[in-house]
Amino acid sequence: MTTLENYNPSGVGVTGRLFGLPFDYDSANLIILGVPWEVTVSYSAGTARGVEATLNASSQLDLFDFDNPDGWKQGIFMPEIPQHILDKSDALRPQAARIIDRLESGEKLDAELTELLATINQDCEATNQWLFEETSKALSQGKRVGLIGGDHSVPLGYLRAIAQHYSSFGILHIDAHADLREAYEGFEFSHASIMYNVLKLPQMVKLVQVGIRDVCIDEVELIQKSDCISTYFDPMLKQKQYAGIPWLETCKQIVSELPQDVYISVDVDGFDPKLCPETGTPVPGGLELEQAFCLFREVVNSGRKVIGFDVVEIGNAEWDGNVAARIVYKLCNFLDLSWKN
Template identity: 70%
Template sequence: MNNPIQNYNPSDVGQINGNIFGLPFDYTTANLIIIPVPWEVTVSYGAGTANAPQRILDASPQLDLFDFDNPDGWKQGIFMMEIPQDILDKNKYYRQQAATIIQRLEKGKPLTDAPNLTSLLTEINQTCENVNQWLFDECHQAINDGKTVAVIGGDHASPLGYMQTLANNYSSYGILHIDAHADLRNAYEGFEFSHASIMYNAMKLPQISKLVQVGLRDICQDEVETINQSNNRIVAYYDPIIKQKLYSGTTWIDLCKEIVSNLPEYVYISFDADGLDPKLCSNTGTPVPGGLELEQAFCLIREVVNSGRKIIGFDVCEVGDAEWDGNVGARVVLKLAYLMDLSQ
């Protein structure tokens, strides 16, 4: 087998070769397989995140590959699978269909007196479940092939199939969830697999022993009660409280160590771009003032590695459909790939 890195210079001009970061790997030679999921059927505010995998791919060759945590991290081999056009096409169709349901609900009109929309809702839920199953199968195959896996969404509903795959492979793991939103709503707007329901659905998996949420600042009463009644299975670090502690003299590094102490040995990172300050990803689906700086987020994930915990997978979701957002999203993907490799 040819060695793909034998004549590769990581300091050279980034190659536009179809692979993420212009790296010289394919499915066979890569260790990390990135699966794009261009899906945002249930977005309830701004659209465009279905194009995030393409935006991130387009921006990625512009990034330098050197990293202070893991200087040779690119050598693990990173390969992004082809963006599935059939899923992108279905997304476009069902996104328009879902909008009619959302518009009706926003006007305060129930679906019960609109049988056509009730049957449409059932169809959308089934289609979303089919996408989850497709991702489950793709992740299962890659893991069976000895690969590690990451997902680039779409909206935050995108990675559920991967979380389900990991539940088949680990008897217990935790999620470190960076987000402005708790995503603990039960079938938000009637959509069983809503972007606002990803963590509600994840918590149905008994293998997920802990959910640690960081940066929450746009949250409903029901979600707060869900967190408070979770018997410490869900631990929330709300953005206003984080900021108050920082203003009062607590260091971010000490807070990171406290956050990480809640996590079990195996950790999955779920990174929603709206967990960041919106100046970094202003075109994300549901931007909220406040949030983390990019280096704050990286510092937190670095502490997961420094603690001796193992990162078993990650997703990056809700990156907006804009060049700058793609640039930031690509940097998040690269850093998480390097830190996951380091944690192995």
């Protein structure tokens, strides 16, 4: 049995533990919650099992981090992936697909599907409440929390708990999509509505979006009229680079719009699809991994504090899990570093 006393950080990572680390819930300072939920996905499924793909890949990562070499020592632990959440997701997903198929055929919902929609919305809210309670428990013990999803609807309960612990905070949102649709396809807690729902939290004072390139007219209109949202569309970012503006300079500009306390939300479809090709809604274009890390680094270098993060929409594939595990580990280390500043 590996313990902290005999643990070798350069040794073979033990499978079944996040990054092969020997911490448990009590000894860890950072709790990573896995939420295998994808009821409302509107394109490709598989992200519910992306949580396990990330966990499985994580133990083969080497632990030295160039920004925070001792970051692993903060104590990182992922509790068992909740089977009851996955079971409920698996049961509701085909039911939600019936609703999506009806709407995509151009027809209205009948009485049966309307009732089913209400039931799915209730079950999604129950998952939000479960996550709120799990996050609140960890925060009340002085721990920090990160999240691995699942589709992008899952962080809402977590963010509600964050809002009870911070009087104001901002969100740095990496994504191909703005996720500002109101109850997309009738689902109040759709993966395409997460940021619309987060805007309802009065403590969330600034949403800064990066990499957006697949967006509807209503979302653009909301962005344009909102003082709370700043969106750096991917074509605009590419044009800056083509004009010779250094990416680091753009990162500094993006970070300057954020408040002191920053939550980072990463939908992996915000990256070039070669990095996570099995994500639920891939879109050509996007960020390279080191571009995102540069941006996160500037958040920390600016003296801001990373108060939490999520990495979501991870495809159920070995390569996607490998890349996602590296994003999660980097965010763990940046979070730790920001608390030391």
